[in-house]
Amino acid sequence: MQATIQSAEMAVAQCDRPILVERDAEGLQLALRALFEEALILHRMDSILRLADKATRDRAAEELPERELSPGYYRRAAYLLELSTTLELGVPVDPSTITRSDVIGLQAVRNARQEYEYDHPACEACGERQDNRFLKQCFKCATKFAGRGN
Numbered sequence: 001m002q003a004t005i006q007s008a009e010m011a012v013a014q015c016d017r018p019i020l021v022e023r024d025a026e027g028l029q030l031a032l033r034a035l036f037e038e039a040l041i042l043h044r045m046d047s048i049l050r051l052a053d054k055a056t057r058d059r060a061a062e063e064l065p066e067r068e069l070s071p072g073y074y075r076r077a078a079y080l081l082e083l084s085t086t087l088e089l090g091v092p093v094d095p096s097t098i099t100r101s102d103v104i105g106l107q108a109v110r111n112a113r114q115e116y117e118y119d120h121p122a123c124e125a126c127g128e129r130q131d132n133r134f135l136k137q138c139f140k141c142a143t144k145f146a147g148r149g150n
C-alpha cells in the first residue's frame with residue numbers, strides 16, 4: 001500500500017512540471033528558435049572543422065550560445081520537432097494521441113521556423129542559409145541577391 005501511494009505522488013510530481021513547459025507556447029518558441037540557431041552553427045562548424053583536431057572542435061562547441069531556459073524546454077522542443085517531422089513526412093499518426101499541448105507546441109514549431117527562415121534566408125542558387133537577411137550575396141557560392149543593391 002505504501003508503495004502505491006508513493007508512486008502516485010511521483011506521478012503527480014512528474015506531470016506537474018512538464019505541463020507548465022508544454023503549455024508555455026512562448027517559452028517553447030524560444031527554445032525551438034535556439035535549437036534552429038544551434039543547428040545552423042553546428043552545420044557551419046561541421047564544414048569548417050571536418051579536418052580539425054578534437055581539441056579545436058571541443059573549443060568550437062563551447063562557442064554555442066548558452067541555453068537560457070530550463071532543460072525541460074529543450075527536451076520538449078526536441079520532441080515537438082520530431083513530431084512535426086513525423087507529421088510532415090506523412091507517417092500515419094493516430095489523431096487521438098495528439099494532445100492539446102501537442103497542438104500548442106506544433107504552432108510554436110511553425111512560428112519558430114518562420115522566424116528562423118525569415119532571419120536566415122536560403123540562397124536561391126545553392127540553398128545555403130545566410131547569417132542574416134541583409135547580405136548582398138551568398139557567402140558560400142557568391143550568387144548576388146536581387147533587390148539588395150545589386
Ligand SMILES: [Zn+2]
Pocket residue numbers: 123124125126127128138139140141142143
Ligand atoms: Zn549560394
